[in-house]
Amino acid sequence: MKRAFNLRYSLRRFPFWSWLWFILGALYFILPLYATLDFSLRMKRGVISLQAYSSAFSDPQFFQTFLFSNLMALATIFISLVLIVPTCYWIRLRVPAARRIVEFITLMPFVIPAIILVFGLIAIYGAPINIPFTSINLLAPLTESDLGTNLLLAAGYIVLAMPYMYRAVDTGLQAMNMRALTEAAQSLGANWFTIMIRVIFPNLRSALLSGALLTFAIVVGEVTISSFLNRPAFGPYLWLLGQHRSYEPAALAFFSFLLTWAAMGLIQLVSGGQGQVSGAH
Amino acid sequence: MTAAASATQIVKPRQPGFIVWLGLIPFFLFAVLFLFLPSASLFIGSLTDNAGHFSLVHFYELFAAPDILNAYWLSISISAVTAIGGGIFGFLLAYSVTVGGLPKALRPALITFSGVASNFAGVPLAFAFVATVGRTGLVTALLKSVFGINIYNSGFNLYSFAGLSVTYMYFQFPLMVLIMAPALDGLRREWREAAENLGANSTQYWWKVGLPILLPSILGTMILLFGNAFGAYATAYALTGGALPIITIQIGAEIRGDVLHNVGLGYAMAFGMVIIMAISLIGYSMLQRMTERWIR
Numbered sequence: 413m414k415r416a417f418n419l420r421y422s423l424r425r426f427p428f429w430s431w432l433w434f435i436l437g438a439l440y441f442i443l444p445l446y447a448t449l450d451f452s453l454r455m456k457r458g459v460i461s462l463q464a465y466s467s468a469f470s471d472p473q474f475f476q477t478f479l480f481s482n483l484m485a486l487a488t489i490f491i492s493l494v495l496i497v498p499t500c501y502w503i504r505l506r507v508p509a510a511r512r513i514v515e516f517i518t519l520m521p522f523v524i525p526a527i528i529l530v531f532g533l534i535a536i537y538g539a540p541i542n543i544p545f546t547s548i549n550l551l552a553p554l555t556e557s558d559l560g561t562n563l564l565l566a567a568g569y570i571v572l573a574m575p576y577m578y579r580a581v582d583t584g585l586q587a588m589n590m591r592a593l594t595e596a597a598q599s600l601g602a603n604w605f606t607i608m609i610r611v612i613f614p615n616l617r618s619a620l621l622s623g624a625l626l627t628f629a630i631v632v633g634e635v636t637i638s639s640f641l642n643r644p645a646f647g648p649y650l651w652l653l654g655q656h657r658s659y660e661p662a663a664l665a666f667f668s669f670l671l672t673w674a675a676m677g678l679i680q681l682v683s684g685g686q687g688q689v690s691g692a693h
Numbered sequence: 694m695t696a697a698a699s700a701t702q703i704v705k706p707r708q709p710g711f712i713v714w715l716g717l718i719p720f721f722l723f724a725v726l727f728l729f730l731p732s733a734s735l736f737i738g739s740l741t742d743n744a745g746h747f748s749l750v751h752f753y754e755l756f757a758a759p760d761i762l763n764a765y766w767l768s769i770s771i772s773a774v775t776a777i778g779g780g781i782f783g784f785l786l787a788y789s790v791t792v793g794g795l796p797k798a799l800r801p802a803l804i805t806f807s808g809v810a811s812n813f814a815g816v817p818l819a820f821a822f823v824a825t826v827g828r829t830g831l832v833t834a835l836l837k838s839v840f841g842i843n844i845y846n847s848g849f850n851l852y853s854f855a856g857l858s859v860t861y862m863y864f865q866f867p868l869m870v871l872i873m874a875p876a877l878d879g880l881r882r883e884w885r886e887a888a889e890n891l892g893a894n895s896t897q898y899w900w901k902v903g904l905p906i907l908l909p910s911i912l913g914t915m916i917l918l919f920g921n922a923f924g925a926y927a928t929a930y931a932l933t934g935g936a937l938p939i940i941t942i943q944i945g946a947e948i949r950g951d952v953l954h955n956v957g958l959g960y961a962m963a964f965g966m967v968i969i970m971a972i973s974l975i976g977y978s979m980l981q982r983m984t985e986r987w988i989r
Contacts, residue, residue: 433786433789437789437866444818448820498719502716523974528732528966529728532730533731570727635931640945651930668817673809676805
């Protein structure tokens, strides 16, 4: 009995299986990244060099598409915030009855994958929109102008990011005492706009930053919607580059990984490492 | 207290109930324009024949086309394999850093890495796997030179079912880790102590207490992984260039207009996907409710 106990104790001191799973997992994580990095450094035969990176970054197309995707990310984040924060706030404050339906809507993007969403967007906005049952033209096809297509792209991205953004904002509002803050601001004579800009947004900043960074991570490398809408975004550019080059795409793939990493690292930082609290006590 | 009461009166002026709903108009308008109308147009399009009348003809066509049914089946198989495989492996990883007795410092590292990996998909992921287990990939070369095994001679091919599954796993199991780690924290120490006091060993504890409690959560998360893989398009397209005809690739080809020349059938294919996704999400939420009985 005592031996068995000692054996069990020593097994617990060295968790063999746990280490095995962890090491396997770490290999799975790291090997593809290492392989990409290794490959990207071998553009010059026989030496390790950053030539693939300098070649990739000096392509003007890279700069244009990357800038375009970043601007789209900014637009997406801005519109998402303007749309979701007041909605979420208003629901919590005044219309709790709307909560379930809005939550349901924010979960819909999980059921409608990007490829279906863009299919539907093209189906609707790729044709002129008439007043129902007449042939009076209300709106020319949005896909015919750059501005209209960009608008569709941003809308698609907002939908993709909605589940994450909504949840981030909702959790943030739950954590702050918004009712008391609203009451305090109102008794000082603030109007709704002031409350939003000077009370709610500043108090939500870590939640908003998390949501924004996640949106950024989703949008910058996105391919499906941008390629079907024919937008000059970074994802389709990278895909095209992969068709006729080999080292530069690897360099840019590693670069995208670093970007995702930076975004996720910042989320951990601003949320105070939410993933780690509540450890086994 | 009285101050709070009077403040509440400021916040709640007497307004009819429906007025407050007006504040939600922008959100609902957005949802209608960019979520409901697009989905509805696919739905209506799939139920309309080429002359514009209501008909189920596209669904007949769907079930009569072996190519399309095979594409669904291929998507379902890949999603199921990567959901189950990623689910099991992700669970073991989450176990190892939560209750598995590894140093505490490894947990934040794994969680952060999982957050990154679960968001690292699409074209860069495909390139990374080409550099790893492609024909001239690092691991392929390593296995050849060190162990003398050529995985491409033993039937492996990155641009096939197995290859796509291996690639999908990269974003599948991190998601499992992210969801299961908090669930494993929810297992109370008292339950384990009670089991041990009754003479249970570690295996018995896991089979009779731990896993049954976690089972709905494990299955629910696997369903989530299923949906995650089922809707994926970019990774598969970047990796196989459309050579592996999963359903999203087929729909993509349909949107580009280079295969069927039958838009209604394309709508029906899309609608079929939405139904499968909806069924899995309903399954997920039901299992989630079962989990909440034990773990909050």
